[in-house]
Amino acid sequence: MERANEDLTAKARIRDAALRLFAEQGFEATTIRGVAAAAGVSSGLVRHHFGSKEALRDACDAHALDHAMAVKEEAILAGGLADSTFMAAVYPSMLLMQRYLARSLVDGSPSAAALFDRMVDVTEQWAQAGRLPTRPADPRAFAAALVAMQTGLLMLHDQVSRALGADILDASGNLRLGRAVLDIYTHPLLTEDQAAQARAAYDQLQARQPLSSASSAAAPHVGGGRDGEGPRT
Amino acid sequence: MERANEDLTAKARIRDAALRLFAEQGFEATTIRGVAAAAGVSSGLVRHHFGSKEALRDACDAHALDHAMAVKEEAILAGGLADSTFMAAVYPSMLLMQRYLARSLVDGSPSAAALFDRMVDVTEQWAQAGRLPTRPADPRAFAAALVAMQTGLLMLHDQVSRALGADILDASGNLRLGRAVLDIYTHPLLTEDQAAQARAAYDQLQARQPLSSASSAAAPHVGGGRDGEGPRT
């Protein structure tokens, strides 16, 4: 399924190498010479084909978006298996594209930021459409948090893989992670008592510092009780 | 509560500036000269106090860990409010430390990776301790996914803030995000039917490609049905 690298044009090889390196190392840390070496060409050729490093990034952005869209449409046209799980399984390149886009968010790519907003929009509409078992109170914040959390999984690919002892981009490790995330999304992490306690704590916080500029928690407590410490230190 | 910058020694000012810049821009993109300018000193003084850029990073790592641990112990000693939510609310600097550590994960800092592993360990033990309403089938993967997702929220600080139209490090935006994450963790995102359907899809995937190296999904589908597309494209 994966096309052989030797059959590709040099321009495509450069773009693919850049996409992979950008995803793995980030935009700043990736050098044009490194891209050229990975693609098996001279550094001058990178400039010849793409003009500048920024233009190379734009080409990668466009390619990642095009690829994701094309695969998505193809999957929709092909049948009912339009959910992203199956798509990513059938098209291994999807994960690289997603990881590239996730990394672009950290690097501050404008197009990735635009995509993030779009994903939040789509998720917000999906949350408001009533497909959820429970309608969230704040669909916008709900969507933003959900998208950011899922993206975090891709960005921390190396860390998660190391903690699991298996590459989450491989079939076995990926299935394992997928089931775990499914577990998180399926079962509530807090009992009703704990949730009520947490909500009360937020109410108290909001009442105490209604207009203060002091920061509070980005990480919600997961363990509700006294010694219940969340995953975040 | 926040100490005045002018009262700090130059070494402390350099460390604080480096921590903030590392958290905002990443390690590679931050220059020693930039740190020196932010601290109001010459670039040579940075080297005089810390020896090298890597040693400066180590000092920031140690400081972030020390600060987090000290605040945590103090909170535990002070009373029952040991959960991270309240701590971060009381100690605004906690969020910066967390954001720094989250960013360090992306930049590949060894000590941040060690901290990530420790957080996964703690979360795994917490998941196995039976405090959850439902015991996860794979506590290790469950914990890794949970920690990565929460960390993702901090790493995508800018993106989430933009999508919400409010800085999530400020009180109002942070409360809003906290409630949203609480919402995610409290209510299941999938109905039982959808969850069963997703599990069946994973079983089918696992049976079809038992030992293949082809990648599958890191993003689980959230919408289960035909046109149900998850937040991830």
Next chain:
DNA sequence: CAGTCAGCTACACACTCGTGTAGTCCTTCC
């Protein structure tokens, strides 16, 4: 008062980066 030493600065060096330019090779078309 002289000595000392940490705090601090200014400056230079080697290196790597992105970029610019000239030139070679090879295919294509008249």
Next chain:
DNA sequence: GGAAGGACTACACGAGTGTGTAGCTGACTG
């Protein structure tokens, strides 16, 4: 056959980086 043009390389340049070194200042110490 020869001109033309794209694919591709080699090399040079300026800017910015981390790092090294010499020197200045002021407080403390005998």
